[in-house]
Amino acid sequence: MKTKKQWKTPHTFVILACIMILATIATYFVPAGEFERYQNAAGETLVLAGSYHQVEAHPESFLALPGTVYRGITDAASTVTFILMIGGAFEIITSTGAIAALCHKLSRMFVNRKYLVIPVFLILFSIFGFTMGMSAEVMIFVPFGIALALSLGLDKVTGVAMIAMGAATGFTAGLLNPFNVGIAQGIAELPMFSGIGYRAFILAVLLAVDTVYIVRYAKMVQLHPEKSVIYGEAEETEYQFNEEDANLTNRKLIILLIMAAGFTVLIYGLSVWGWYFEEMSALFLAMGIACGFANGYGPNKIASVFGDGAKNIVVGALIVGMARSINIILEDAAVIDTIVFYISEIVGFMPHALQAMSMFIAQSLVNCLITSGSGQAVVMMPIMVPIADLIGISRQTAVLAFQLGDGFSNSILPTSSALMGYLVVSKIPYTKWLKFMLPLFWIWTLCGCLFMVGAVLIGY
Numbered sequence: 001m002k003t004k005k006q007w008k009t010p011h012t013f014v015i016l017a018c019i020m021i022l023a024t025i026a027t028y029f030v031p032a033g034e035f036e037r038y039q040n041a042a043g044e045t046l047v048l049a050g051s052y053h054q055v056e057a058h059p060e061s062f063l064a065l066p067g068t069v070y071r072g073i074t075d076a077a078s079t080v081t082f083i084l085m086i087g088g089a090f091e092i093i094t095s096t097g098a099i100a101a102l103c104h105k106l107s108r109m110f111v112n113r114k115y116l117v118i119p120v121f122l123i124l125f126s127i128f129g130f131t132m133g134m135s136a137e138v139m140i141f142v143p144f145g146i147a148l149a150l151s152l153g154l155d156k157v158t159g160v161a162m163i164a165m166g167a168a169t170g171f172t173a174g175l176l177n178p179f180n181v182g183i184a185q186g187i188a189e190l191p192m193f194s195g196i197g198y199r200a201f202i203l204a205v206l207l208a209v210d211t212v213y214i215v216r217y218a219k220m221v222q223l224h225p226e227k228s229v230i231y232g233e234a235e236e237t238e239y240q241f242n243e244e245d246a247n248l249t250n251r252k253l254i255i256l257l258i259m260a261a262g263f264t265v266l267i268y269g270l271s272v273w274g275w276y277f278e279e280m281s282a283l284f285l286a287m288g289i290a291c292g293f294a295n296g297y298g299p300n301k302i303a304s305v306f307g308d309g310a311k312n313i314v315v316g317a318l319i320v321g322m323a324r325s326i327n328i329i330l331e332d333a334a335v336i337d338t339i340v341f342y343i344s345e346i347v348g349f350m351p352h353a354l355q356a357m358s359m360f361i362a363q364s365l366v367n368c369l370i371t372s373g374s375g376q377a378v379v380m381m382p383i384m385v386p387i388a389d390l391i392g393i394s395r396q397t398a399v400l401a402f403q404l405g406d407g408f409s410n411s412i413l414p415t416s417s418a419l420m421g422y423l424v425v426s427k428i429p430y431t432k433w434l435k436f437m438l439p440l441f442w443i444w445t446l447c448g449c450l451f452m453v454g455a456v457l458i459g460y
Contacts, residue, residue, distance in 0.1 A: 016322045016323055024059075032334040033338040035340075052338075055334055072322055082421075085284060093288055096251075107151035123207060131177070158218045161214050169203065173206060177403075233429070262287040266283055320424065323414050364404075393456065411437055
């Protein structure tokens with residue numbers, strides 16, 4: 001008797017390859033077109049509303065796909081390099097046992113109120129999200145979240161979620177976020193960061209939703225470990241420790257002080273000096289080396305451990321590059337502007353009662369093509385502002401539609417460098433994360449629709 005083959009979840013490479021093929025097929029059916037662009041006084045390249053026109057079609061050749069993968073990886077070289085250096089540096093730091101010892105101490109403090117850690121971290125990282133626009137940078141803090149969650153008896157997904165979802169929620173609410181709200185309001189000719197009261201309300205609601213969802217998941221896994229979305233996945237030994245590792249020795253205290261100093265410099269560099277991947281990579285390389293020497297490692301040991309960390313994360317780093325190749329296919333065929341144009345046209349024809357919600361949904365769809373917040377702002381806001389004026393929706397509401405559409409879907413899209421970055425660092429398969437994240441995403445989307453209706457009702 002033949003045994004029936006069980007369904008096996010596709011590898012992330014396979015999923016991305018299928019999306020690449022679909023994108024390539026689309027280039028044969030979607031007309032090529034583009035908007036005219038111009039530079040404003042601030043030097044930003046903006047789309048000229050009403051300037052869309054079709055151009056000569058350049059469908060992507062299927063034979064060119066392997067080369068496109070190479071181009072995607074090289075195009076995402078800064079992100080890929082950053083991930084590799086973070087992986088190597090954290091391998092040195094975690095091998096010292098300092099993070100495990102700190103998490104052991106914290107777990108004793110929270111032993112009777114372990115679930116309180118979740119809202120605390122959500123609120124903390126939401127602040128980073130709505131002030132400095134933390135997105136891809138969140139991968140730096142994920143190992144600490146995982147170590148703390150495991151020390152409290154929670155699973156790895158909970159550790160990632162309480163950090164990544166905090167930053168994502170703060171970024172989306174965008175109280176003082178210069179990378180989405182700041183740019184969008186500038187293009188819409190609104191006072192910088194105006195309308196902050198309603199955005200603060202949105203932040204509070206989303207944080208409450210996140211807390212209930214993640215705590216409920218954590219409690220379910222606590223009672224029924226087999227219900228964890230990563231049940232059966234190989235355990236990561238770097239986050240496990242014994243009683244000897246849990247002792248907070250003087251050497252480990254020095255390592256923690258080095259880390260605290262490094263994170264302080266990081267936050268200041270991001271918020272004041274405008275740091276990005278190059279500076280952050282340099283800082284973490286220096287931090288890893290310093291922690292290695294503080295733990296008594298010699299140069300050879302540091303180099304060996306760093307290499308092991310980078311090696312363990314290289315497949316995930318390549319996934320980020322492959323995801324970028326999907327955008328390259330659509331850009332080369334000049335179909336992104338066409339898709340944006342038709343989406344914006346549909347918004348104008350929707351019934352008035354649904355137009356605010358349709359603007360939000362339209363921005364969410366465009367975010368599948370343009371995952372950069374600032375990049376989407378300079379493309380979409382010059383188009384959406386005239387539409388908002390025409391249909392009688394305030395420009396502030398148009399900005400709100402943009403920021404919600406830009407923010408929510410970044411936590412599920414395989415083309416999001418922030419998402420793929422922290423999944424790479426945490427070694428959580430994309431399909432497993434999707435199983436955890438999709439219900440929360442749909443809840444966020446429903447909240448987004450209600451926020452848009454509320455904005456219209458209050459004359460936001």
